[in-house]
Amino acid sequence: MKSVLNQLSQLQELILARDEHRLTGDGAHLARLNEAIESMTVGLPDNVRSFYSRLITRDHVIMAPVHKGSCAVCGMHLPISQVQSVRQCQAIQYCPGCSRILYEDLNAPQWVGTTPSRGEPRKNGISRFSAETLMVPDMVAGSAADAIEILAGKMEAAGFINNSDALIGSALERESMLSTAMDFGLAFPHIRGVEGGSLTLACGVSKEPFEWDASGTKTSIVFLITIPAAVSAFYMRLISGLTEAFLKEANRNALIDAETPQALWKALVKATRNTIK
Ligand SMILES: [Zn+2]
Known part of the structure; x- marks a missing residue:
């Protein structure tokens, strides 16, 4: 299951890279990106591919990290049993709030800055x-x-x-x-x-x-x-x-x-x- 999650996260990166390239690039790499996306999509297991196809038509961020027991994209608090299942990677877990595919990377860097205190002027x-x-x-x-x-x-x-x-x-x-x-x-x-x-x-x-x-x-x-x-x-x-x-x-x-x-x-x-x- 871990390898399917890796495939999905690479696929998401390729699709987001294509979005960025369309926005700021000169289009020079579009053919290569399209080809890589196509072959990676074909390589997904059948049951995952059909779910993936539905997710991707809605939003290009299809993967959601679990952060402090919640889905980091929609914010939904997840049942403890589901957080454990995500950690064990035995089956693909979908967020009950936004349907995205959940994953956890315990080694990922985290934001540790200080949040502005109340009363501080709003930044622009x-x-x-x-x-x-x-x-x-x-x-x-x-x-x-x-x-x-x-x-x-x-x-x-x-x-x-x-x-x-x-x-x-x-x-x-x-x-x-x-x-x-x-x-x-x-x-x-x-x-x-x-x-x-x-x-x-x-x-x-x-x-x-x-x-x-x-x-x-x-x-x-x-x-x-x-x-x-x-x-x-x-x-x-x-x-x-x-x-x-x-x-x-x-x-x-x-x-x-x-x-x-x-x-x-x-x-x-x-x-x-x-x-x-
Ligand atoms: Zn969610």
Whole structure:
């Protein structure tokens, strides 16, 4: 059963990667993605495939992590016996609330930040999921792996995420499926299923553009993003807002010119003021 769950979660990643690619990419990898999705769908056991087909027409997030005894997507509290069944992986378990396929990854990194106390002013725009402490204006990286390691370490050191090693592993796994590097020297590595709080974004800037992957794409601005399963749809809006902001050369230069975390944060807030609500 574990292997079927792995197949399903890879399939979901491919489908979400295709959604992201349609939104921000140039369409160059669509044929390859479609082919991989098709062959993986055909490879599912018959009974699972029919259920999967019904789920996928409704929403592209078909898998729901179990977090603290509840479905992390719809929030439904699960019976203890079902949580145990998910843990034992003997049969596929569906959430009684949203019908998604439940899984549990005890080793997954978690959001461990502090929630704002009552009475604190409500944050707007990018301040809702990033902070000055997550800015790296002087990133020295020679590859995607370097950049991801630096930014994941920053997220852990700043007290937002635990288990940065697992975070790095998941981000690199996602990169190996389809590179998140884009035009204009931008890259958006990300990790889904980081539960416990909100979406979190760290930004690293390399003064010297470096080769992100084997294709030789030059990158200088990297956004590492952790995504709780329930806000996958919002994540799409976030990357489209970031892409829109940084199509403008002046906005990219403002990030590259920033010398301190404070200046980088200020430039990021300013550039995204109208594109991220
Ligand atoms: Zn649910």
